[in-house]
Amino acid sequence: MNTATQTDTVTLTIDGKTVTVPKGTMVVDAAKTVDIEIPVFCYHEKLGPFGCCRMCLIEVEKMPKMITACTLAAGEGMVVKTTTEKVEKAQKGVLEFTLLNHPLDCPVCDKGGECPLQDNTFKFGPPDTRMEYNRFNREKATPLSPVITIDRERCIACQRCTRYSDIIEKDQALVMRNRGFQNRVSTFKDQPYDTRFSGNVIDICPVGALTNTDFRFTARTWDLTNTNTLCGHCACNCNMTLGTRLNEMKRVTTRPNDLVDDGWICDKARWGYDFTKSKNRITQPRKQGQSVGIQEACTEVAASLQKIVEAHGPSSVGFIGSGYGLNEDLYSYQKLFRTNLGTNNIDHKTYTDTPGLPVAHFDLLDVETSDLVVLIASDPTEELPILDLRLKKAMTRKGVQMIVLNDQQTLMDKYASLSLRYNVGSDGVLLAGLNTALQGQSAESDLESTTGVSSNQLQAVAEKIKSAGKVCVIYNPVALTGSSIHTLKQCLATAGGLAETTVGAMPAAPVTNSVGAMDMGVLPDVYPGGLALTDGDAIKAKWGDTAPLEKGLSALEMIEKAKSGELKALIVYRSNPVVDFPSGHEVGEALKKLDLLVVHDMMETETAKLAQIVLPSNGPGFDEGTTTNIGGRVQLRTKGLTTDNPADWKIVSMIAKELGQETAPKDVHAVTAEIAEKVTGYQEIKRSAIRKQGKNREAVASANGASASDGTHTGSGLILRVADVLFSHDKILDAESNLAHQFQPSTVHLHTSDAEQFGVKEGDEVRVTGNGHEVKAEVRISNRCNPGGLVLPKVSDEQGVMSLAEAGKAVSWVTIRK
Amino acid sequence: MTEILFKAINTPNLTSIDVYEQTLDGYQSLKKAFEKKPEEMVELVKASGLRGRGGAGFPTGLKWSFLAKDVFPRYLACNADESEPGTCKDRELIMKNPHLLIEGMILCSYACQIETGYLYMRGEFWEYEELMDKAIDDAYAKGYLGKNIMGTGFNLDLYTHMGAGAYICGEESALLTSLEGYRGEPRLKPPFPAVEGLYGKPTIVNNVETLCAIPFITRNGPEAYSAIGTEKSKGTKLVSVSGHVNKPGNYEIPLGTPTIDLIEKYAGGIRNGNKLKAFIPGGSSVPMLPASKADTPYDYESLMEAGTMLGSGALIVIDDTANVVTEALGLAHFYMHESCGKCTPCREGTRWMYQILTDINNKQGKPEQVELLSDICDNMSFKCFCPLGDAAVAPVISSIKYFPEDYEELIGSMKTAQPVGTP
Amino acid sequence: MFAFNDTSETRIKKIMAKYPEDRKVSALLPLLTLAQAQEGYVTPEAMVEIGQRLDVSPAYVESVCTFYTMYYTKPVGKYVVKFCINISCHLNGCDNLMEYAEKKLGIKEGETTPDKKFTLLKEECLAACTEAPVMQVNNKYHVNMTPEKIDQVLGSYK
Ligand SMILES: Cc1cc2nc3c(=O)[nH]c(=O)nc-3n(C[C@H](O)[C@H](O)[C@H](O)COP(=O)(O)O)c2cc1C
Numbered sequence A: 001m002n003t004a005t006q007t008d009t010v011t012l013t014i015d016g017k018t019v020t021v022p023k024g025t026m027v028v029d030a031a032k033t034v035d036i037e038i039p040v041f042c043y044h045e046k047l048g049p050f051g052c053c054r055m056c057l058i059e060v061e062k063m064p065k066m067i068t069a070c071t072l073a074a075g076e077g078m079v080v081k082t083t084t085e086k087v088e089k090a091q092k093g094v095l096e097f098t099l100l101n102h103p104l105d106c107p108v109c110d111k112g113g114e115c116p117l118q119d120n121t122f123k124f125g126p127p128d129t130r131m132e133y134n135r136f137n138r139e140k141a142t143p144l145s146p147v148i149t150i151d152r153e154r155c156i157a158c159q160r161c162t163r164y165s166d167i168i169e170k171d172q173a174l175v176m177r178n179r180g181f182q183n184r185v186s187t188f189k190d191q192p193y194d195t196r197f198s199g200n201v202i203d204i205c206p207v208g209a210l211t212n213t214d215f216r217f218t219a220r221t222w223d224l225t226n227t228n229t230l231c232g233h234c235a236c237n238c239n240m241t242l243g244t245r246l247n248e249m250k251r252v253t254t255r256p257n258d259l260v261d262d263g264w265i266c267d268k269a270r271w272g273y274d275f276t277k278s279k280n281r282i283t284q285p286r287k288q289g290q291s292v293g294i295q296e297a298c299t300e301v302a303a304s305l306q307k308i309v310e311a312h313g314p315s316s317v318g319f320i321g322s323g324y325g326l327n328e329d330l331y332s333y334q335k336l337f338r339t340n341l342g343t344n345n346i347d348h349k350t351y352t353d354t355p356g357l358p359v360a361h362f363d364l365l366d367v368e369t370s371d372l373v374v375l376i377a378s379d380p381t382e383e384l385p386i387l388d389l390r391l392k393k394a395m396t397r398k399g400v401q402m403i404v405l406n407d408q409q410t411l412m413d414k415y416a417s418l419s420l421r422y423n424v425g426s427d428g429v430l431l432a433g434l435n436t437a438l439q440g441q442s443a444e445s446d447l448e449s450t451t452g453v454s455s456n457q458l459q460a461v462a463e464k465i466k467s468a469g470k471v472c473v474i475y476n477p478v479a480l481t482g483s484s485i486h487t488l489k490q491c492l493a494t495a496g497g498l499a500e501t502t503v504g505a506m507p508a509a510p511v512t513n514s515v516g517a518m519d520m521g522v523l524p525d526v527y528p529g530g531l532a533l534t535d536g537d538a539i540k541a542k543w544g545d546t547a548p549l550e551k552g553l554s555a556l557e558m559i560e561k562a563k564s565g566e567l568k569a570l571i572v573y574r575s576n577p578v579v580d581f582p583s584g585h586e587v588g589e590a591l592k593k594l595d596l597l598v599v600h601d602m603m604e605t606e607t608a609k610l611a612q613i614v615l616p617s618n619g620p621g622f623d624e625g626t627t628t629n630i631g632g633r634v635q636l637r638t639k640g641l642t643t644d645n646p647a648d649w650k651i652v653s654m655i656a657k658e659l660g661q662e663t664a665p666k667d668v669h670a671v672t673a674e675i676a677e678k679v680t681g682y683q684e685i686k687r688s689a690i691r692k693q694g695k696n697r698e699a700v701a702s703a704n705g706a707s708a709s710d711g712t713h714t715g716s717g718l719i720l721r722v723a724d725v726l727f728s729h730d731k732i733l734d735a736e737s738n739l740a741h742q743f744q745p746s747t748v749h750l751h752t753s754d755a756e757q758f759g760v761k762e763g764d765e766v767r768v769t770g771n772g773h774e775v776k777a778e779v780r781i782s783n784r785c786n787p788g789g790l791v792l793p794k795v796s797d798e799q800g801v802m803s804l805a806e807a808g809k810a811v812s813w814v815t816i817r818k
Numbered sequence B: 001m002t003e004i005l006f007k008a009i010n011t012p013n014l015t016s017i018d019v020y021e022q023t024l025d026g027y028q029s030l031k032k033a034f035e036k037k038p039e040e041m042v043e044l045v046k047a048s049g050l051r052g053r054g055g056a057g058f059p060t061g062l063k064w065s066f067l068a069k070d071v072f073p074r075y076l077a078c079n080a081d082e083s084e085p086g087t088c089k090d091r092e093l094i095m096k097n098p099h100l101l102i103e104g105m106i107l108c109s110y111a112c113q114i115e116t117g118y119l120y121m122r123g124e125f126w127e128y129e130e131l132m133d134k135a136i137d138d139a140y141a142k143g144y145l146g147k148n149i150m151g152t153g154f155n156l157d158l159y160t161h162m163g164a165g166a167y168i169c170g171e172e173s174a175l176l177t178s179l180e181g182y183r184g185e186p187r188l189k190p191p192f193p194a195v196e197g198l199y200g201k202p203t204i205v206n207n208v209e210t211l212c213a214i215p216f217i218t219r220n221g222p223e224a225y226s227a228i229g230t231e232k233s234k235g236t237k238l239v240s241v242s243g244h245v246n247k248p249g250n251y252e253i254p255l256g257t258p259t260i261d262l263i264e265k266y267a268g269g270i271r272n273g274n275k276l277k278a279f280i281p282g283g284s285s286v287p288m289l290p291a292s293k294a295d296t297p298y299d300y301e302s303l304m305e306a307g308t309m310l311g312s313g314a315l316i317v318i319d320d321t322a323n324v325v326t327e328a329l330g331l332a333h334f335y336m337h338e339s340c341g342k343c344t345p346c347r348e349g350t351r352w353m354y355q356i357l358t359d360i361n362n363k364q365g366k367p368e369q370v371e372l373l374s375d376i377c378d379n380m381s382f383k384c385f386c387p388l389g390d391a392a393v394a395p396v397i398s399s400i401k402y403f404p405e406d407y408e409e410l411i412g413s414m415k416t417a418q419p420v421g422t423p
Numbered sequence C: 001m002f003a004f005n006d007t008s009e010t011r012i013k014k015i016m017a018k019y020p021e022d023r024k025v026s027a028l029l030p031l032l033t034l035a036q037a038q039e040g041y042v043t044p045e046a047m048v049e050i051g052q053r054l055d056v057s058p059a060y061v062e063s064v065c066t067f068y069t070m071y072y073t074k075p076v077g078k079y080v081v082k083f084c085i086n087i088s089c090h091l092n093g094c095d096n097l098m099e100y101a102e103k104k105l106g107i108k109e110g111e112t113t114p115d116k117k118f119t120l121l122k123e124e125c126l127a128a129c130t131e132a133p134v135m136q137v138n139n140k141y142h143v144n145m146t147p148e149k150i151d152q153v154l155g156s157y158k
């Protein structure tokens, strides 16, 4: 019996209609459920009741005064009236006040057509104004930042934008200055408002006071074609709407999905779309530098691969993909290599990871409903921005606690009740220690000297985990070293076995579809759905008798073998190893030795330059299919732009056909359906089921590896920690990007003691050298990591930080030179 | 004369704790209070019939009994923002008899089980911050404040906190917001401060004068207090009489004293032998009344019945040399200047009223503007976020109601209207 | 650059002790007052410094600072002369006094004398209505003002 429903709802009448809503629902929202519109300006569901615009005044029986529907929680038996004479007079009066100093420049206003002020005036407003004085003199359109324009004359002081800055982004960068009618939305000293999530204020401004500078005057909103789709940047897969016109990107706006983005997007989602029209796009297939038709290119690829396999065996060819592809694309590629070419030389990453989890896969909403979040090696603010907002919400408004374990400082530390900094490279030992502590034993005595974290502190972490009812572990596998991901998964297994605690986890690798890439089996040792190589029967049943069962080469091994000449052909899909792989500066030489290098990508890259055959990949905006986010939620990415080039999966199927594959999927839905049939966990992923808010896939088999918990490293100099930054100057955000103002200089973060030892000061220009490579950077003495390590944020492709990292090594040593 | 708050107020050096103790039996009420349980103290104040002297006139004992049960810590915020035009009684109490206030704050804190109290004074009271700080220090030194006061186990810390120029911070929720270090914008009510106040904890906000009445009530019993005044308006009230009178000043009267007596007997009548034209009985936020209503007894109910309010107890007297439109304009400027800007009707309405009144006062108004003014008032009344908007309406609407001839006088000689500069 | 001087630092210690540790933003107004006392007005640098101490953004400090009329965000004269213009003072002829002071100092309301000595401002009710008209010079009350008293009081500020 469920008694909760009885006590958790209230029933009231609004304009004679009976409404039953959850307790705590505001009357405005209750009215909406029965299609009664109470006009609002300042109220926004995500910002909570505020009551400043007074637009939503209503009458409630037994209440002497009119009251604002946005601040009044629905009460049992309440009788609400929204259309009485008194209410109508109040609405007209308030609208008259609102419009008093608001210019009537609707014909040239970007908000026209989607403006609450315009709509409310039309529906509830006075026919004309009795104001005969000049409007209060405010500035017309001026830049609030390089991407946002503010027209203070149009501002109605609803404080949505400033409350957003205070409550949601929590940086109080945008505030109200002055008081009374002179109040003014401002930043400190009118500096640019250029935070990571600044653009959301455009969407929530109920008038045309905050507008998108890039979009201004380029189209009328009603002339746009709007497509509901997903962001293609990080692995949160926020929902958004693409506004296009004549097949060109015009703007991106939020499309709230509480289960993913909670109604917000980051500025990279909003303005990081220049790549759709960049001159740096690969628009044409080419062979040896010459444009060719796509069929010709595919035929050539197939023929060459076939020749090489015949001559050198299946293990002479390989595939390096990436988490940037859609599930359908990645699935198709692994299938091509496994069933058509007979090799497991398939990978998409340079770090160690395994699919599946030994505990429940938590979704983003679980962050809010947990008692404790344990954030490991993750920097959501730079890597998965919307998770940053979700965590802040959970910590400051939902009473959730957080423990942070990281080797570098992040902005999340501020919200954590406990934040421990372990030495760079010591994560394996730390996690082993945590596992021991969770098992109720005391850790190794040398724990502190290796990790910088005492066993007491770890004990405290273990205790907190044990005493919390629901724990959500979020970890970034990319920032773990060596094989410590396996130790982490052992910790999860141990925690999962605790009697009183529910434990779930979220693998938080930053790249768009990293979870999908794992699930789709773009791995040398695991088939789709976490199917391990040891399960030969199951593999044969699903993938046929010829499906390869021996372990393939990892991405880094493929580069190795290319260098040694053992690997002859490679398809590189949506990946740029020359820049992004450890020892990247040596990758080029290795690739040049191949008989065949095919690069299938969206943008011209350093790697594409080396390829004999280049295939165009359409990418976000143009492509269609599914992605799986960090919460295991599978959603539909649809296209808002069209191109003559075939979809990526289609190109794969054209190659497969040349290789003798008889059947070909007729469209992308057929591939999605095949995934549902073939990939464990994806059975319920049907187009119809995921269209609205997506759907969590079921658990993927957890494949756990053994860890050689190597935590002590020897070498000289400092251990390198590469950190991600959100607005990195790369192929996606190029120099022409709307977000170019966000690019940062190359900096190296040192601990005070190390800076002293190397004799460098804040602001010094230095060279960070190691692995036969050097990176120029400016010194910041920020104590961002413990002594013995240094942090290098990856601010651009040009900077080449990954070349400092030694391929195949758990840690890399670097030194500093002036 | 019944003097409770102003008893011996002009004693030299009353600000010294020793003089206070000797002259007024200072701090002796604490012993009486500590013999009682806190709940009994609340009952005692309830029985006295004391109502809040800050403006709203809410029964003080009842407010104290509304504190969220069993939620601690609780706070006291004494409202010494005194910004209501015409009001200056709290300043006199603080300036001349700071220990009376401290004693009142201690009694309130004991009754409400509060261990931290703040005295929020308007920023312009800068001179008195030092004086209050010294008085508080002396009370600590004598053991009336601090840990384990007079061996009872009761602890109390009191602190001064200065505002910085904002009338709205007199409104209790804005006062708390300001004390927390924000812009002094009012907050949503409910929750009321007694449930969720300072730092989200149960908080008592009381006016200086209210708290200064507590020592008398404690010492002499509630009956002694409720014996003074009318049936429903108990005790004495400090009234700041200002404007066109011969002897402006703060006078302590038993509630129910005829208003005309305040003007004639206490304040020495209208200056220069002029005639009374209008009076505002309770500070600028209440409607003004014409001379014909001057015999209204000065108490909560009678003034309410006469169509106005007792408010903060500031009687502003206007004689027949003045045109009330000019005074309404001055007050319109005040409310425009003090509107925090949070809610639309108040922010926009106060300015619009000011613009129209400026025109009229400059003899550039039009007859229909008077009607427009009334309608703006109606659109603001009870539709703003906090009572400041209603307050802004009061002088304007009452001036139109009682003195249409003053408007006619200005509009009748109307010149050709020309656009008027905005402020 | 802005730094609180030693006297201020001593006061800050006392101020911070008034509020719960996790509510130090409560000290914002008192710190702004101190900064102004030190520099004559609240400089942007002071806002940054205060923000850092109280763990709020400088924008936040500016937002609060500009809400209250007693903080100046631009330089003012050594003595700020404020005349109450509200009703009780108005009924007692403050308009004439303001005009008298303007003539005497040779500046208009809102202006500062060229020698940076006096700034003249209008003020709303100062809570001394029974002693109207009222004038304040740097927070010191002067009541029952007359032209002669203006001469005398202003003359005493060197
Ligand atoms: C705009 C406005 C200004 C106010 N100003 C003051 C004030 O200066 N002093 C005061 O004691 N109460 C003032 N009040 C009343 C307070 O909100 C509150 O009712 C009072 O401090 C409660 O104390 P009491 O119950 O002892 O009167 C003001 C109210 C409003 C709406």
Ligand code: SF4
Residues within 6 Å of the ligand: A154, A155, A156, A157, A158, A159, A160, A161, A162, A185, A204, A205, A206, A207, A209, A210
């Ligand atoms: S800019 Fe827009 S969102 Fe911000 S206060 Fe003004 S109207 Fe509201």
Ligand code: FES
Residues within 6 Å of the ligand: A039, A040, A041, A042, A043, A050, A051, A052, A053, A054, A055, A056, A057, A068, A069, A070, A071
């Ligand atoms: S929407 Fe209710 S007051 Fe603004």
